[in-house]
Each structure stands twice: as C-alpha cells, then as structure tokens.
Amino acid sequence: MQRTKSGTANTGNLQTVEERGRRELPKPNTSAHTPRQPWTLGIRRPDMVSVSITKRDRKRTSRGGGRIVQTRFVVNFREPRTGRRKQLFYAHYKDAVSMRDTLLASFASGTYTGVDPNWTVGQAVAYWLQNRRNEVKNTTWASYEQAARYITGPFLIGSKEERRLFAMHGKVPKGGDVVPMLGPVLVRDLVTADIRQWHKLLTAEVSAYTANVAKKYLRAALALAAEDYHAKIPLMPSRLGRGRTRPKKLILSPEEVGRLLRAASDDVAQGIYYAFPFLAGTRPSEQLALVWNDVDLVAGTIHVHRAQSKDGAISSLTKTPAGDRKIPMSPFLLGLLSRWAPVCPTRAGEPAWVFPALGRKKGGLLSYANFRSVYWRPALARLGLPNVTPHSARHCFISTLQAQGVEVGLVAQLAGHANAIVTIGHYTQAVRGGAEALKALETAYGPTPNSSATIS
Helix, strand or coil: CEECCCCCEECCCCCCHHHHCCCCCCCCCCCCCCCCCHHHHCCCCHHHCCCEEEEEEEEEECCCCCEEEEEEEEEEEECCCCCCEEEEEECCHHHHHHHHHHHHHHHHHCCCCCCCCCCEHHHHHHHHHHHHCCCCCHHHHHHHHHHHHHHHCCEEECCHHHHHHHHHHCCCCCCCEEECCCCCCEHHHCCHHHHHHHHHHHHHHCCHHHHHHHHHHHHHHHHHHHHHHCCCCCCCCCCCCCCCCCCCCCCCCHHHHHHHHHHHHHCCCCHHHHHHHHHHCCCHHHHCCCEHHHEECCCCEEEECCEECCCCCEECCCCCHHHCEEEECCHHHHHHHHHHCCCCCCCCCCCCECCCCCCCCCCCCCCHHHHHHHHHHHHHHHHCCCCCCHHHHHHHHHHHHHHCCCCHHHHHHHHCCCCHHHHHHHHCCCCCCHHHHHHHHHHHHCCCCCHHHHHC
C-alpha cells in the first residue's frame, strides 16, 4: 500500500487526498466590520472539516441460502455543531460524491443545516405535518393531525370518552394515568424497543388498527427527518401482529351489480346516480364534485381532480395527489352519461354539476347525506339488495377488475392509489389500456344494454 505525501493511505480512487475532500480555505477576515462567521459561534471552521468517501462491502445470506455481497459507499464527516461522527450511506458512488461536494459547499458558505441534536420526535412529527399541509385535502390532513397525537402524546389511559374529554379540555379523571408517549424523546435516542412498547400500548388501549396507522405516520415523519436533515433513525419493529382480524367490507356480488345496472338503464331520472360508482370506481366525494367540464363524451374520459369535503365544501384537491386522474368510460357508462347530459338540471350561479340535487334545490350541489338517503338506499331497497355503503361500490370495482385479470398497477391507477400496495392490501377481496380494463368489468357484471340502446 503506497502512502501519499500527506501520509494518507492511497487505496485507489476512493481514498486519495482529493477524494477525502479536505480543502484549505482562506482564513476569515476578523475585522470589526465583518459579520461573525458560523465557526465563531461554536461550529467547527470549514477549513477544519474533512469529508471522506469509503467503500464498504458486506456479505449477506439470501433467502435461498446463497451468499451475496452488498456494496455501499459511505460519506464520513463530523457534525460541525457537535463534533459527532456521522455516516451517510449510498448505493451508488456518484450519489456519495454529490453529497460530499454538497456538504463541503455548505460548510464553506456557513449554510449547513444539520439536524438539531436536541430535535425531539414531537418536532419531527410537526415538521412532517407542516410538509404535508398543502399536499392533501384539509380533511385528510386533519386525520394525519389526529393520528399524530397518538405519537407525540400525552395519552390518557382510560375509556374512549375519558380520552375525548382529556383531548378537548385536558381533564384527567380521578386516578387517571397520563403517559407522555414518544413526543419528548430525542430522535437520536429513539430505539426500536421504544417504538415496539409504544405500539403495544396503543394496541392494548385503543386498537391494533389505530396503532398501525400511527406507526405508519411515525415512519413517514422519521424518514423525512432522515432525508432532509440526515437524522439517524432506528429501524421500525417487525412482527408486531395485526391484532384482531377486521371483517371484510360487505360488497355486492358481480351478479347483484348486474341487476342494479340493468335497473339503472331503465331509470332515466336517477339511474346514473347509483350506477356510476360501480362503473368508474370513484370515491363518493369525487363523484359528487364532478362538473360537466370534467366529462369528455367524445374522448370517453372523466377527469377526477376535486372532491367534496364532509361539510359540503368543494376542495380543489383529491384525497391524495394520486387521486388526480383520468378514467376511461366503458360503452355502457358512456351511454348513460350521454343520455343524462341533455336533461341534467342546472341552477343559476352554480357550476354545472353532473350529479345535482333533484328536489327543492334542483340543480344545486348534492350533499353526501342526501345522496345516500334519497338516491342510494331506495335503489338498493327496491331491488332487494343488501344495504351496502356507496364506498363499497369502489371496493367492488377494484376487486372485480382484479378478478378479471387486470394488472394490479393499472387497477391502482384507475382507482387513484399512489401505489399498488394499497390496492392489494385494502381493496382486493377474494400494460394494456384502461378502456380494455373497463370492458372486462362489464363482462363480469353480465349482460347490460349496449350504448345505443341506452341512449335511445
């Protein structure tokens, strides 16, 4: 092994003096008119900071029993504020070089913003919530905020009603026990065992579902802290168990949906209202927010890009960014909408809703409560079908497409899911174009009137 003039071992491109990234910078001007530099405030001087790249090979045993070599490129440096050694791992050498150069530039300019060593889990969760604020609907963000309270605490051991009063008024019942949860824990001190015990507590006191949702958000918050500020985070615990198995959502069978669609074909006034979600797979909030400008009867597509909130307000955001999508129409759905468009009522001063109210406020915005009580439930009752929820039509749409052999990635795209894991894990019970997939849906539902018969 050769030695360089500086005494550094030269083992190839990875450990030369140049690759170690040590750069001599001019000493700062200490005149009275020069602002104080970062290193005068307790941060190491940039000309004292060294950033190196090393290569690390680790041997692993694959599931098949074979031996594999996992190569990682490690960026090594000391945190200027604390002097602690830090390591950032990359699968590709070019990414490690890019990070090394970025660190050196930030050290030299005094703009380095490493994670505060006293950052708590509560602060990391708050940073994640702030980052998501304008990316999702208000109602979705509110659900994030509610679940985050289970992470940060404090948490009252007690009944559901006692926890509600504690959350609203801070009222602790006599003999009540308040647990701080993970909020006050420093991110650097958080270990996997802490997360496991926290998850077990939530599972025992609330439910396994709530614990798993909160863990998902905790994982996202810690991952964002690691990505943006290079915070060292622990592994998430495995083998936590799912708790009690939740019953599957009740959905109509393809034969029952076929009966409903044939009835909708004969029901000119309201048929489109209860047939639509089975044929488009939209959420009820997305269906009720559609206007005719979103429907292209020539191209045969529907653009979903807004949703109705629980208070009836129309949001320009769907539940998640993946919800903004274009859905192709099957021939049957195209026929129903083409028949409905000329007779659909409108109301002065309001958008041209595809599914407006038909009663006293004819042509106005239809609320979810009225949609369910006036159009949905009566249709099911007339046909002698189970009283399923409007959202179950979305489950039926997704499950039926998968049963017909449509690729899960395409199903996720049509349903507006960010990834196929959601489609498989929450909706499936039991690449070609979207239009072909919708034809498979009609095949599963059985004989339905063709588009020309529907329009007439």
